Amino acid sequence: MSNKWVSKQQRALEILIRLKRLYPDAGCTLNYDTPVQLLVATILSAQCTDERVNMVTPELFRRFPDAGAIANADIEVLENLVRSTGFYRNKAKNIRGACRMIANEFGGEVPKQMEKLLKLPGVARKTANVVLANAYGINQGVTVDTHVKRLTQRLGLTEYTDPIRIERDLIRMLPQEDWENWSIRLIYHGRAICQARKPNCQDCELRDLCPTSGNEE
DNA sequence: CTCCCGATAT
DNA sequence: ATATCAGGAG
Known part of the structure; x- marks a missing residue:
């Protein structure tokens, strides 16, 4: 050098x-239509390729398109839909928990504040940064x-x-x-x-x- | 630190 | 067989 x-x-x-x-x-290689879907896809992407995530999200988002739908989904149905991404029990629990908090406390929208994002289960700095930057154009980190x-x-x-x-x-x-x-x-x-x-x-x-x-x- | 965990490349 | 994949929680 x-x-x-x-x-x-x-x-x-x-x-x-x-x-x-x-x-x-x-650019972001995860497929999504809304900030909620990007958040879910990013949680699923932990220790898994984006390519694999993009194989499961079309069916997941077709059946459960928004935070309210995922919040009310049966946990075993979610587990089966996300199984191939690995850590499927944690991921199913986290995406449902995050969507419940979004539906009940944040009006169905992904919050734009880092502190609020970090309260969501399965969301830490990495996931929060991805969502803020790609969904909202906010460079918080x-x-x-x-x-x-x-x-x-x-x-x-x-x-x-x-x-x-x-x-x-x-x-x-x-x-x-x-x-x-x-x-x-x-x-x-x-x-x-x-x-x-x-x-x-x-x-x-x-x-x-x-x-x-x-x-x- | 360990655990969660399936799919794929090497 | 083993390491790795847009990590996070306990």
């Missing part, structure tokens, strides 16, 4: 420029999922392993209007090139900016 990149922030900003060029059309965590560490932009602390580092380094741009493009890059098992550094356009490039052989 060249030593012309004196600070982590300078390197992060250059990486952001590259990512925008590499993935100009990157940086989404740190497994890909963002892994790539931020490999790129030497944080010393932490805790997603909350990693998010704090990224918030300091990046302009707020690019918080979601950063996350979604790192996720694309993590899926396509910098994979968990195989970093694929030979094909990586960020080689010269990455302190761990080439260490995977």
Whole structure:
């Protein structure tokens, strides 16, 4: 790695420029029609590919299109509909619990405040950030999922392993209007090139900016 | 820290 | 066989 990149922030900003060029059309890969549906899809996406989530949500949303419908659904029916996404008992309980709270306390709409979102069962910073950014265009934080965590560490932009602390580092380094741009493009890059098992550094356009490039052989 | 958990790639 | 997937709760 060249030593012309004196600070982590300078390197992060250059990486952001590259990512925008590499993935100009990157966007949320979960399918949904409403903020409630995005919230449900994001809860289902825990430790599961978006592709798999998109296989179960059409039937789920056809039968239970809004928060009120999911709130009143039979728990075993929900479990069977979401089973293939894994953690299906927790996920069924959480999406119903979240929809009950939304229907009863938030007028059937996903709240736009971080504090209220974090009260929903199955919703922590990562899910809240995804919903706020993609449904409402609100950049309240940086989404740190497994890909963002892994790539931020490999790129030497944080010393932490805790997603909350990693998010704090990224918030300091990046302009707020690019918080979601950063996350979604790192996720694309993590899926396509910098994979968990195989970093694929030979094909990586960020080689010269990455302190761990080439260490995977 | 452990547990939740099915589908898929390696 | 094992690691991993837009994590969260106890």
